[in-house]
Amino acid sequence: MISALSPVVVACAADDFFSMPLAVTAFSALKNLSSDYRMVLYVLDGGVSSHNKAKLMRTLNAKRVEIHWIKPTSKQIEKVLLKGRASNHPISSYYRLLLPEIIPAHVNKVIYLDSDVVVEADLAKLWEQDLGENYLLAAQNQVDGILLNSWHLNHSVESLDLKQYGITPEDKYLNSGVLVINLEQWRQDNIADQVLNLIANHPDFPFPDQDGINIVLAGKWKELDPRWNQTHVVHSFTSPQETPYAPQLYFDLIHHPFIIHYTGRPKPWSKDCTHPQADRFFKYLDQTAWRGWRNNPFNFYFTLFRRSMRRLKIAVSRRISLFSDSFFVRN
DSSP states (O other): OGGGSEEEEEEEEEOGGGHHHHHHHHHHHHHTSOTTEEEEEEEEESSOOHHHHHHHHHHSOTTTEEEEEEOOOHHHHHHHHHHHTTSOSOGGGGGGGGHHHHSOTTOOEEEEEOTTEEEOSOHHHHHTSOOTTOSEEEOBOEETTEEOOOGGGOGGGTTSOGGGGTOOTTSOOBOTTEEEEEHHHHHHHTHHHHHHHHHHHOTTOSSHHHHHHHHHTTTOEEEOOGGGSEEGGGGGOSSGGGSSSOHHHHHHHHHSOSEEEOOSSSOTTSTTOOOTTHHHHHHHHTTSTTTTOOOOHHHHHHHHHHHHHHHHHHHHHHHHHHHHHHHHHHO
């Protein structure tokens, strides 16, 4: 019986363009999950089609997963649009900030996964890690092969007075693609609103939600083993001696990651991807309802057309929003 198994609560956000990568993320997580656990999956739905929802449902074992498709309310979407309208990022990228108010109140923590990851280890081991009084668990970010443990290395916050936010050079900078979120603490201290307000005041952030989380929660999160979020830049080191890791950890991070996070572009499902572990994506893809899919010229140009139309729609929506705000202010 599914109810007899211990739950691991996972959340992902996706629009229709990310429905296939979402399936790979969810399937790989379930495939490697201990048989003593079941997965409760909350999908923050940014516009996944009914066709692709059905394909995801066929992909996952209904005996071990409980899927909740969650569409943010118009009020929640309006809040995200208002705060994030200056960014070129899709609205669904902000949905992780809505998790504390979207996920039922009885759920106190959640594992958030970007929909461009492959899970290679048992998520139960991540789920059972102690949060303590921390707002979240996360791995440090890396930039161009540099482990980012100094805010002065982060180009995205050069215009900020870090002291104003109580940030010191010793405070580490996290990657928000894999998080264990203390929902209870986030709700209690209105962390999502704090992050959204910061984003609204700093439209120049290149990674708005990630930069905002780092500023608001500086020094208030616990560091994960980097194998829980292996980003692509780890492959840019030319020798173990250049890395900030102990030799064995570096070897394991390269060859035995717990989660592969396909940061940067192109992604494995995009044209001309050179990621050295792109084959791991297709290993899981071919066990889903999308088995056999490859990025041929037709798929490439069709997706390019759809993305162009989406960007145009987003640009028009934001222009209308800005015009409406301006109109009501004048009147």
